[in-house]
Amino acid sequence: MERRDFLKTMAITGAAASSSTALFSGNAEAAGTLDIGEVKSVKIDVLSETSWFSNDNLKKSMLDYGGASTNQYTIPWDADNAGGYSSLITVTTLDGKDHKILMDSGWSNTWMDYVYEMHGIPRMLRNGEIEFMVLTHWHLDHYWGIESTLKHNPKIKIYAPATHYPEDMALLRDKAHHKATDKEGKQVPICKNDVPHTGELVLCSTEGEKGEGVYKPLPGMAIKLFDVPILLRVRGENVLYFNVKDKGIVTVTGCCHPGILSLFSEARRTFKDYKPYGCYGGLHLTLFETWDPKFDDVIRGVKSFGLQKVACNHCTGWLWAEKAAEAGIPIVKGTDKYKSYKRQSAVAKATNVFLTNGDTVVF
Template identity: 25%
Template sequence: MGLSHIDSLAITLLTDNYTDRLLPTLYPANRPPLVRDEQFLPSPPPIAEHGFSSLIKATCIIDKNKEKATTTTDTKKENIVLFDCGTSENGVLHNADILRINLNSIQYIVLSHGHFDHFTGLMSIIKRLNKPMKMICHPDAFLKRWIVFPNGRDKARLPSLSSEKLRNQKVNLFLKKGPSLLLENQIIDYQGISADDESTSPVPKLLITGQIPRHTTFEKGFPLQYKEDPTNGNLTPDPLVNDDQAIVANIRDKGLVIISGCAHAGIINTVNYAKALTGVDKIFAIVGGFHLTGGGIYEDAIEPTIKELKKIDPYYLVPCHCTGWKATNRIIQELPEKFLQPSICTTFTFDANN
């Protein structure tokens, strides 16, 4: 099994919990400009909110004669994917406008899982587009879910996605439990492609993990979550969040970049599954939510997660969204040379040539 190489991967944070306008641009982080045309920018400023959305651009340099990715500049092929859609109706649109991103360049929308802090902006984004859109998610992303608090009496319904409304907006839904491969203009079931086999053009290629197996003892999902039976309305436990999935890229000569939404499956389970799917052990970067905030079992998982991250030994760590300040501070303390500070509207570019 394997995953073909790409030459670079750019991840732009369109929704995240953090903002710091004074961070300097320093590879691999490109921060939004503070000044343009002798004026401080922008007004109004970028919006940070408890949620996640990222624009992912995968690039290959193509030799036209050989139809093979090379290091010579001949022409570029790109995959542009919107991974999650934020927690407010217009937050993604606001930040995309600040960065002058043309959302019609998006080829696919991928949903990490069906929680509202990852899908609320979806309908506004769809309405902005002037073309039909392909969207990939796990079937469980459309479940009607509840939070049932430990006393067993207090509960709250979570907002849910409607597949009917999406189809009415000309969204072409791909509901997949297993891993999928995103090519330039098609989606295929992932069977494992040799890292040296570029014959399945067009390139580049991004891997969606699909449902992630659970093996660690300290990553326990979301124990307060229940799902509603559509036939009788009864609630049954749904702690695993089986729809949780990540996106994986293989950077030439560098290793895997793994992007998670919340990592309800556990960030260690997610990384280990990405390695198992691709046959690649080297991890270049882990970006996204690690879900180590919220007290209880989540914070109990901080120390074993740090221990496993040291074993995995990624070159970069970008803990976003639901990672939480306690876990982020422990990452800074224990793995300071690997930590990159996330901030809204930042683009992280992981390049084979740097």
């Protein structure tokens, strides 16, 4: 795949998906009827949003082995460039009780072990303080570090997309050691898990648990699967929604492959008395810091929903976040805590428009 075609593919999956609903304003869609209840607050601690450290390194691996549509399990990725995406979500319900949720398990076990220790995650997993894990999607940077979670609690309940492949399930349920073949014909280890998952696995479908289109693990929380094709032969992404009392709906996403405006529009169609309040996660826009005119439409679309807090990172792209902040979108600023981690992203900027490693946001 040529570099131009590669970047075009990335733009399509980011801008086109996100701007497909750019013309929908808050009043353009019928209000939903599903009542999921309310929570008191949602706190998100960023364990790691640096899924990789060099964009150029990641692009080269993809281009050298077929491009953005290639099966992720056939690319001999550079292990030294692997990091991971993972967050700790603390939901305070109306009765004042805190519920901890792990969202995603990163990529590199070495990196995730380091990150988890920094935040006390192993202890929380071992003592059952983390009630369940939500896997947003089966991409390597969100999932391949699963051993770092399971070795502390192999019985943890997991919500994952039903749109998996055999390699995905082998890594989760078996002692799988996946390898890929490089240009010289050498077998390169790319991921492994020696601690099979033995707990409850909820495979999320578009129908939902009771035909309502969502899963409701807690009062005031919903998980919705968007069954869309995404990069590297992965399909489907779980999105989390929280209804915060007296504030509104908070949308939490791993990579936002369906498009951020699609997520907001679907929430309006689904939830009773929908009121947008905030969002968190990777928004999959200027992933490799290149601009497409469609991203201006996304900025206008996001503004039309009137959110109070937009906390973004990971695949959002610093370029989009900076332009969004300049346009008046209420971007939640991060801090310099990420510099206390042993490695940093090559594209991190002093503008702090990302909520990056070690940062926290409360909705």
